[in-house]
Amino acid sequence: MLRVRFAPSPTGFLHIGSARTFIFNWLYARRHGGTMILRIDDTDIERNTQASLDSIFEGLQWLDLGWDEQYRQSERLRLHRDMTEAIFQKGMAYRDFTPAESEEGEKSRAGAAWLCNAGMRELTSEESDRRAAAGEPFVLRYRVPRDPAREIQFRDGVYGEQAKSTADIEDFALLRSDGTPTYHLASCADDADLRISHIIRGQDHLTNTFKHVLIFEALGVEPPTFAHLPLLIAPDGTKLSKRRHGPVVSVTTYRDAGFLPEAFINFLCLLGWSPKDDREKMSREDLIAAFSFEGINKSNAVVNFTEEDPFDPKAVWLNSQYIYAMPVDELAAKLQTFVPAEPQKVRAATPLIQERIKLLCDVATVADFFFVDELPPYDPAELIPQKGDAAMALRVLEQAREILPTVEFTHDALEAALRAAAGGLGVKAGQMFQPIRVAVCGRKNAPPLFETMAVLGKETCLKRIEQAIQKLQNTVAAN
RNA sequence: GGCGCUAUCGUCUAACGGUUAGGACGGAGCCCUCUCAAGGCUUAAAUACGGGUUCGAUUCCCGUUAGCGCUACCA
Numbered sequence: 001m002l003r004v005r006f007a008p009s010p011t012g013f014l015h016i017g018s019a020r021t022f023i024f025n026w027l028y029a030r031r032h033g034g035t036m037i038l039r040i041d042d043t044d045i046e047r048n049t050q051a052s053l054d055s056i057f058e059g060l061q062w063l064d065l066g067w068d069e070q071y072r073q074s075e076r077l078r079l080h081r082d083m084t085e086a087i088f089q090k091g092m093a094y095r096d097f098t099p100a101e102s103e104e105g106e107k108s109r110a111g112a113a114w115l116c117n118a119g120m121r122e123l124t125s126e127e128s129d130r131r132a133a134a135g136e137p138f139v140l141r142y143r144v145p146r147d148p149a150r151e152i153q154f155r156d157g158v159y160g161e162q163a164k165s166t167a168d169i170e171d172f173a174l175l176r177s178d179g180t181p182t183y184h185l186a187s188c189a190d191d192a193d194l195r196i197s198h199i200i201r202g203q204d205h206l207t208n209t210f211k212h213v214l215i216f217e218a219l220g221v222e223p224p225t226f227a228h229l230p231l232l233i234a235p236d237g238t239k240l241s242k243r244r245h246g247p248v249v250s251v252t253t254y255r256d257a258g259f260l261p262e263a264f265i266n267f268l269c270l271l272g273w274s275p276k277d278d279r280e281k282m283s284r285e286d287l288i289a290a291f292s293f294e295g296i297n298k299s300n301a302v303v304n305f306t307e308e309d310p311f312d313p314k315a316v317w318l319n320s321q322y323i324y325a326m327p328v329d330e331l332a333a334k335l336q337t338f339v340p341a342e343p344q345k346v347r348a349a350t351p352l353i354q355e356r357i358k359l360l361c362d363v364a365t366v367a368d369f370f371f372v373d374e375l376p377p378y379d380p381a382e383l384i385p386q387k388g389d390a391a392m393a394l395r396v397l398e399q400a401r402e403i404l405p406t407v408e409f410t411h412d413a414l415e416a417a418l419r420a421a422a423g424g425l426g427v428k429a430g431q432m433f434q435p436i437r438v439a440v441c442g443r444k445n446a447p448p449l450f451e452t453m454a455v456l457g458k459e460t461c462l463k464r465i466e467q468a469i470q471k472l473q474n475t476v477a478a479n
Numbered sequence: 480g481g482c483g484c485u486a487u488c489g490u491c492u493a494a495c496g497g498u499u500a501g502g503a504c505g506g507a508g509c510c511c512u513c514u515c516a517a518g519g520c521u522u523a524a525a526u527a528c529g530g531g532u533u534c535g536a537u538u539c540c541c542g543u544u545a546g547c548g549c550u551a552c553c554a
Contacts, residue, residue: 009554044553100552113481113550139552159484168482168550176552183554207483207549230485230547237546267491270503274492278502297485297492300547304490304504314491314504324517355517366515386514418513433513445515 002034003197006067007187009041010052014059014251016303017202017232017240020268024229025200026065027269027291037194038067042074043186059251063261071194073186080181083189084140084174087218093174095128095138096120100177116141116171140175142214152210157198157227157293164210172211184208188215196224203228203300227293230272231300240303248303248310257311258338258360260326263319267312271301281321311359320358328354335363341371348455352447370455375442375464380471382438385431390472392427393435397469399425400436401462409458414450439468 006022008014029036038060042048060067073080087093098117121143132138149167156162174185181189191199206228216223234240240249247253254264266282274297275282275290282290304312323331332350336343338360346363349370356366369375383393399421407417422432437449440461446452453461 007554011554041554047553096552137552141552162483164483170550173552178552180552182552187554202548203484204548205554208554210483228484233547235490239547270491272491276493278493280491280503299485301492302490312490312504317504320517353516356515415513428513430513437514441514443515447515449513 001195001197002029002032003037003195004029004034004200005037005039005191005194005196007039007041007190007201008056009044009047009183010049010056011044011047012052012242013055015240015249016251016254016268017249019059019063019251019264020232020271021201021229022060023063023065023265023268024273024291024296026067027287028198028200029068030288031291034197035069036067037069037071037196039070039190039194040072040074041183041187042072043181043183045074045180055250055252059255062251062255063265065265069194071190073190076186076190076193077181079193080186080189081179083192083219084181084185087142087174087215088140090218092143092218093140094121094123094143095132096141096171096173097123097131097136097138099137113168114170115144115146121171137177139173139177141171141173142211142218144169144171144214152213154209154213154223154226156206156209157200157225158230158296159203159206159228159298162206162209164207166214169210169214174215184211184215188212188219191224192216192219192221198225198227200227200229203231227296230297232271232303233300235302235304235306237302245305246310248305254311254315256361258362259311259315259319260322260334260360263322264315266322267315267318270314271303272297281318316358323357323360324355326354334360339363339367339371345371352451352455356447369441369443369446375467378438378442380468380475382444383435383468383472385427385434388427388431390475392431394469394472395425396427396432396435397439397465397472400439401465401469404458404462404465407458409454409461411450411454414453418450435468436465439465 004025006018006025008018008022026036028034040053040056042053084093096117098120120141144166146166149165151163151165152169153161153163172184173182175181190196209226209228213223232240234245236244238244242249251264255261262284265284266287269282269287269291270280273291273295275286276295279286279290304314326334328350329347331354332343332347335350336346339346349367353363353367357363380390383397384390385392385396400418403417403421407413418432418436419429422429425432433449434444437446437452438444440449440453440456
């Protein structure tokens with residue numbers, strides 16, 4: 001039975017790298033009919049926060065992929081203790097009474113790698129027991145077999161055969177001096193107990209895996225299959241961090257900017273993985289069908305963002321592709337949360353802006369004039385058409401004011417009427433349309449004029465044209 | 480410092496010894512067009528460096544360089 005897990009620790013908001021790890025696990029589970037497990041690795045009581053936990057769930061819920069089983073490590077401490085005790089009883093771990101403070105100075109000394117604290121490994125069980133009984137604090141360390149040294153090896157699903165000598169693996173801690181389990185122990189104990197078959201996680205754990213293989217060995221269980229993912233890094237080559245790179249590293253930032261979860265998932269999948277057949281836009285089903293470890297890259301992938309442009313252009317492009325392909329009603333419903341306007345107005349404007357927005361939040365800037373009563377102030381000079389002057393703009397608008405009341409507000413009728421009017425005035429169609437567009441939308445760049453006017457309605461259009469005429473007359477008078 | 484991993488256009492990537500080194504985003508240009516988009520077409524742009532192996536290396540081996548990771552009683 002195939003079982004995978006995503007095991008975030010609630011010490012920070014849900015990071016996009018973590019989201020990708022979740023997605024790859026999910027894809028692998030769904031691809032092979034396995035079980036997806038969410039395990040909250042909250043063994044670091046000092047650094048855990050409720051806000052982080054909330055952020056993780058918020059992010060995962062937005063992704064909308066789901067999972068089959070859920071656990072919290074803090075509720076499984078008993079298991080961790082028992083398993084550690086078993087390892088200790090086998091003589092594969094020992095107590096280290098070295099005080100935490102002195103340790104630091106010891107290790108930071110330059111030179112050979114630190115492997116263990118002097119003397120502690122060799123303590124007799126009698127002395128060890130006596131000191132523990134006397135209440136002296138200690139950490140429990142794994143007794144890495146180094147006499148003679150051994151090769152620890154495993155086959156990584158992405159990086160291939162891996163081997164490391166125990167001569168290069170230090171005696172890592174299993175239990176802290178307060179008796180709580182460390183990440184290494186808790187993680188392996190739970191992976192063993194939950195019968196995890198495949199561990200898919202970030203490459204930052206690749207070298208930790210040798211320690212984990214040692215723990216599984218001590219636990220007497222067959223290690224799962226490992227597959228390490230290349231890391232997501234920032235354009236400056238450093239790993240993504242909130243402190244350095246800001247909110248772009250948080251999943252909820254993408255949600256709040258109006259990314260579609262399908263597009264976001266699609267984008268993340270293309271970072272460090274490829275279907276190898278030039279496909280870019282892929283549905284959830286496409287991804288499930290195509291996903292495999294062979295397609296995963298070995299080198300880190302840059303998430304390309306800048307100060308001015310906080311989102312990777314490819315992510316934005318993919319998002320726009322999903323928006324263009326979406327049914328109008330569905331898109332209108334999504335847009336509703338990004339703009340304070342009545343649903344029927346949003347629905348009417350949606351077809352006109354669908355190909356003009358890349359993020360859902362763009363609705364607020366691209367379609368604002370559909371939803372406001374009063375247009376925000378604009379420069380009357382904008383009303384003046386190409387190769388024209390204020391007088392021409394005025395003539396155009398006055399003509400529009402005159403003919404529009406009797407025109408039916410549909411695309412075809414408006415087009416016929418306005419083109420005819422342009423002919424009558426002896427101006428080009430473009431020179432006719434621009435003053436009206438600016439009068440009605442408050443700016444030069446807007447959706448196609450006739451549909452826009454039809455959506456806005458006769459009353460609003462005539463009112464705005466009247467206001468534009470006033471503006472022009474005022475400026476002409478002022479000069 | 481020690482150990483490990485990695486290295487193709489600006490970015491994401493394809494090419495698992497033989498290609499004019501392919502695609503995508505972004506850039507530039509053209510077309511379409513009532514503006515803006517969308518769409519179509521064209522174009523610039525890469526095998527880190529040095530040695531091998533081979534008839535032939537992006538591809539295999541070694542070295543150099545660079546980047547990243549681990550080296551905690553964080554995860």
